[in-house]
Amino acid sequence: MSIPHPPSATGVVFSSAQLPETEKEKAQVTETVHAVADSTESSPAPSIRDAEKAESTLEDEDKALAKYLPPSLWIRFRVWYNPYRINFSVAFALNMIAIVVACTHRWGYAENHASALALGNLTAAVACRNEFFLRYFVYWPLVKTFQKWSPLWWRIFLTGFIQHIGGIHSGCAAGGIAWFFFLVIRTFQHHVANHTPAVVLAWGIITLVVINVVMFAATPWIRAHHHNFFERHHRFAGWASVVFVWIFVCIADSYNTETGKFHSSGNHLVKTQEFWYALFITVLIGIPWLTxxxxxxxxxxxxxxxxxxxxxxxxxxxxxxxxxxxxxxxxxxxxxxxxxxxxxxxxxxxxxxxxxxxxxxxxxxxxxxxxxxxxxGLPYLAHFFRRGIAICTGSGIGAVLSTTVQLENWFLIWIGSDMEKSFGPVLFDMIHRTIPKERYILFDTKKEGRRPDTMKMLKDVYAAFKAEVVIITSNPAGNAELMQGCKENGMHSFGPLWDS
CATH class of the missing domain: 2.40.30.10 (Translation factors)
Known part of the structure; x- marks a missing residue:
């Protein structure tokens, strides 16, 4: 089936192997494909001069999406309160409830093993940001187990949870620091009765200060506006905190509260929970750097x-x-x-x-x-779905092009300004050689002199391609707009988080 293409919005929908089987369905698909092409020609457009002025830099290129009326407050809240924030809320709230219970002296384990609870939380936080653990113990086994055959609602849930697992990282990290506060406060409260030496008290405070520096450097505002500060302090203070945690664990374990003396017993140390948590943290942090x-x-x-x-x-x-x-x-x-x-x-x-x-x-x-x-990353989870759409603006193509090149069941929509001149022939040669014309749309806003009606284009392709999900890689504002539009129109979508 031959499908005419608009002159600059290259590529439209489907390889012949993916078309519906009945003649009626084929006719419906053809009609939808022409509607997608027509929508790129009939949308209200600013002048070419305005478009070029608005998109003369790379940052502006990422704004190549049409603006829409804001969706309902409930839709915006659902997009904002995503699984990342849900995971953070749950992890942090559970820790706070546990600390409140411990403060009432009704949980003896917490009184005696507060350091284990702190290190257990930090272990979970490190694991949820570790390349080795996530790839081989989360992404790979879940994708292999549930891809394509399981119910769509379950695959959507898994995608949201896995992509936003960083919320557990943040929630457990904050919870772990809260447990360290509890531990240090309890140590000071009982230091007379337990004859706790000054070195234990001092090292507890030092460890707490260093860990708080790590957390402060990772706050969203610091990450967004002072990324180099975040990276240096989060990394090097993080490494220092691991060293201080080891010292604290060894000092605390070697002090006998009954005799009031220090002792060195490796056999006793390796039997403690704190030792194994600290070891696991160290191994997880070290593995990626060895590569x-x-x-x-x-x-x-x-x-x-x-x-x-x-x-x-x-x-x-x-x-x-x-x-x-x-x-x-x-x-x-x-x-x-x-x-x-x-x-x-x-x-x-x-x-x-x-x-x-x-x-x-x-x-x-x-x-x-x-x-x-x-x-x-998020594109790895594309294997979950039978069909999907990857829509991107500007340099966002770097995150999703491999998905549409290597997976035949994914459709590419790429929107940008003066794209071939900006990004060179390598990407365009790869697209033309490896992706059928029926499986991509390239929309150059400079050549068109306008922004596309992106949501109409996306809705038409979503329905015609029988997609199950949309992956979006745009700038934060564009990503939020498209996700809100997708949610309003009943389309499942995921986008980048900018959380690290």
């Missing part, structure tokens, strides 16, 4: 706004990578573009957003540091 490698890269700059970084060997769909000029400092996470593990290369698209990314263009390095252990 850091200095690798050769080729950097091309198709425009002053974008650097295309080429690495050796192919990568499976759904994985993301961290790169840096230094072995220990300023790692940046990016989506990975690759045609598959059989390919001889993979790519990262770095849009200019700060000094580090700008330096890739003004002073392109020959080598970069990266962790060979890549971490699973």
């Amino acid at each position: 850091v490698r200095k690798v050769p890269v080729e950097i091309t700059t198709p425009s002053p706004r974008v650097a295309v970084i080429k690495f050796q060997k192919g990568i499976q769909q759904g994985l993301l990578g961290r790169v840096s000029r230094s072995a220990t400092m300023e790692y940046h996470g990016f989506g990975i573009i690759s045609e598959g593990i059989e390919s001889n290369a993979h790519y990262i698209i770095a849009g200019v957003q700060g000094d580090w990314t700008r330096g890739l263009i003004t002073d392109p390095p020959k080598f970069l540091y990266t962790r060979e252990m890549k971490f699973a």
Whole structure:
């Protein structure tokens, strides 16, 4: 079946193998496809001059989505109070309830093992942010077990929970620090009766201060406005806190409250919960750093706004990578573009957003540091679904192109300004070679002189393609607008979190 394409909104819907079987259904699909194409031509449009002025930078390019009337307050609340915040609320509230019960002296375990409760929470917090644990103990087994066959509501729930597992990270981290406060306060309250030496009291305070620095550096405002401060303090104060926790665990275990003397007994130490929690935290933190490698890269700059970084060997769909000029400092996470593990290369698209990314263009390095252990991201969960749509703006293509290239049941919608000039021929060659024209839409707002009616386009493709879910990679405002629109129209959708 031949389908005419609009001149600049290239690609429309479906390969022939994916079309409905009956002639009636085929006719309906053809009608929908033409409606999608027509919608890109008939939407109200500003002048070309206004469009070019509005989208002359990479940041503006990410604003290439049409604006809509704000949805209901309830819809906006549901998008805002996402599973991340739900996970945080549950984890933190349970800890606070437990601490209140412990303060009433009705929970003897908490009185005697407050340090174990604190370290148990911190262990959960580290695990929920650890590349190794998440990829091999959360993402991979759940996707392998439940992909495609299980009920859609269950797959949607799992996707929301796994993607937003960072809420447990934040909730347990805050809960663990609260338990450390409880522990230190209790230690001071009973230090006379227990003959607690000053070194134990002092080290408890030091550990508490360092851990609070880690938490302060990770607050959303600091992450958003002072990312380098967040990274340096969250990482190095985090490493320091692990050392201090070990010292605190060893000191506390070696002091005998009955004799009032220190003793050294490795046999007793390894039997404590605190020892195994501290060991597990250390191992989890250390594993990804053992995979850091200095690798050769080729950097091309198709425009002053974008650097295309080429690495050796192919990568499976759904994985993301961290790169840096230094072995220990300023790692940046990016989506990975690759045609598959059989390919001889993979790519990262770095849009200019700060000094580090700008330096890739003004002073392109020959080598970069990266962790060979890549971490699973939201696109990895695309395997859950029978059909889906990946919609992105600008450099958001870096997170989802591999999904639409490697998975035949995913549709690509890419919206941007002067896209081929901005991003170069590599991406467009990959799209044209690997994705059937019926399975993508490329909308260049500069060529069109306007923004598309994005929600109409998305609704039409969602219905015609029989999609189960939409993955969105836009800027925060665009992501929120599209998610609100999807929820209002009964379409399941997920987008990036900007929480790390």
